[in-house]
Amino acid sequence: MDTDGLARLFGPEVANDAPGFFERLRAEHGPVAPVLVDGDLPAWLVLGYRENLEVLRTPSRFSHDSRIWHCFKENRVAADSPIMPALAWQPICIFMDGEEHERLRVAITESMARFDRRGIRRCVTRAAHQLIDEFAGDGQSDLVSQFAEQLPLRVMTQLLGMDEESGPGLVEATRDLLKGTETAFQSNEYLVESLRRLVAHKQASPGPDFTSWLMTHSAKLTDEEVVQHLRLVVIAANENTTNLTANTLRMMLTDPRFRASLTGGSMTLPDALEQMLWDEPPTAVAPARWATGDTELAGQSIKEGDMLLLGLAPGNADPVIRPDLSVPMHGNRSHLAFTGGPHECPGQDIGRAIVDTGIDILLTRLPDIELAVPESDLKWVSHWIARHLTALPVKFTARSPECGTASASSPGSVVPRQNALQEATTIGTDLEGETSAPASSVDAPRSRSSWWARLEKWLRGK
Known part of the structure; x- marks a missing residue:
């Protein structure tokens, strides 16, 4: 993935206006956008509702085992990095x-x-x-x-x-x-x-x-x-x-x-x-899934070992499924x-x-x-x-x-x-x-x- 000019998830734009940041990425890249996390490490942010479900429901393509992340294999993640508590492999079900x-x-x-x-x-x-x-x-x-x-x-x-x-x-x-x-x-x-x-x-x-x-x-x-x-x-x-x-x-x-x-x-x-x-899911972006092999998602070429972050908030606001965000969703539990x-x-x-x-x-x-x-x-x-x-x-x-x-x-x-x-x-x-x-x-x-x-x-x- 070419990282030049990519948006940073740890940047001030996210801190000041996360919803606007997500929509800018959607307009520029579509349902799946390349981003950088702490340390300028590359990742994919999944913005689309259907694309999030595709990642969530196919662990054979998108694994929970963070040890396959190429950034870990290449020792590019600092031991005291603030993303380590969320991404470092642990003997718990969400990494298996x-x-x-x-x-x-x-x-x-x-x-x-x-x-x-x-x-x-x-x-x-x-x-x-x-x-x-x-x-x-x-x-x-x-x-x-x-x-x-x-x-x-x-x-x-x-x-x-x-x-x-x-x-x-x-x-x-x-x-x-x-x-x-x-x-x-x-x-x-x-x-x-x-x-x-x-x-x-x-x-x-x-x-x-x-x-x-x-x-x-x-x-x-x-x-x-x-x-x-x-x-x-x-x-x-x-x-x-x-x-x-x-x-x-x-x-x-x-x-x-x-x-x-x-x-x-x-x-x-x-x-x-x-x-x-x-409208405001308590977790906006859920870490993470890792590609088990080369694949494609919403037209983006995902390589083996790439990390995908689940955009739950932008997925819920996907205009494909919610063209009018003012329409009440009472009784509908199909959110992300x-x-x-x-x-x-x-x-x-x-x-x-x-x-x-x-x-x-x-x-x-x-x-x-x-x-x-x-x-x-x-x-x-x-x-x-x-x-x-x-x-x-x-x-x-x-x-x-x-x-x-x-x-x-x-x-x-x-x-x-x-x-x-x-x-x-x-x-x-x-x-x-x-x-x-x-x-x-x-x-x-x-x-x-x-x-x-x-x-x-x-x-x-x-």
Whole structure:
């Protein structure tokens, strides 16, 4: 690949206007564009919706094994490069294909399937109340730093069997390593060491948690495989769920289409989540796939060992499938936000439960919440993987903390399944995590949540 004049994914244009950057590349190169990553290393950025699916669904042509990347083979990637934590091969399922991928994937999905979905919601409810209690009396808050960035790992530390005090440090480390900063390597080391201590603790004292279930699964994962898969879960849960929470709250506070739909009763919170997953997927660019041989994609000549980055955000905005981006996508889950194919995100339903329940609790507690600054003052920071809202200042009527409303549940309330078939019927999911219970189920999508009527009444009075 001729690298002269290629756009840089680590450049200022991405940081200042990632959507515009993607569209410029699409106009210049079509559905697949040549780009440079850190160190001026060449890669292909897949911009088209169909082309992304083609890469995702054909691991025989586009492997997950980063060791075949010619830049690794040629020793062109610095050991402390900020892209190393995301691209360096590790003994985890996202870097594997075939039988070994299936062994590890089954261990993850079956361990996740042991959670009682209502137990997860109880964890989210408890964590959300704790966070809201910290700022409810102030009459103002930054919903990014005080809510969206804190909630996912408050929940995940419980699900993994960690103490709650571990959350803040893990939040900082995971966000730093994904930003590709100069300290990304050290942040990754901090995260891995924390998880190694957790595995050692669970060997001596197992419990009803994801870590213990993964360690004792019949797939017989090694300790290092367990640690690396816990790292994967923590990063994915924090990054994706934080962004989805912040983006959905921002849309609810600023988007006229949302308010018009809300007052008309045509949009529910699950609708809002799916709209955000189309318009602003929490991960804009997903690393990565590597060509197993010389091939062609959208007219581009891909060589063996070339790296392809999955443009989930530009893929969702592909004019071939969405000629009018203003048309609502309610109820349509065919977006690329959780990728697709054999490596589709196994924890997406847990992520949805965290966002859905967390926002429901927030708006029930603070129904008159509104943006405290002009929308034009909101700012984002972008890097090659994602675009983050830096702050979401809001104001509301100050209220006393409601400690008594917080669930008294502990991590033990997230109970393992004793009879998978029976519990699948009870909690509203089958073994693959798809909704299967009738509309009266506790976990069935709610056409009207408790805060909805309050918020609609408030909006109509504006």
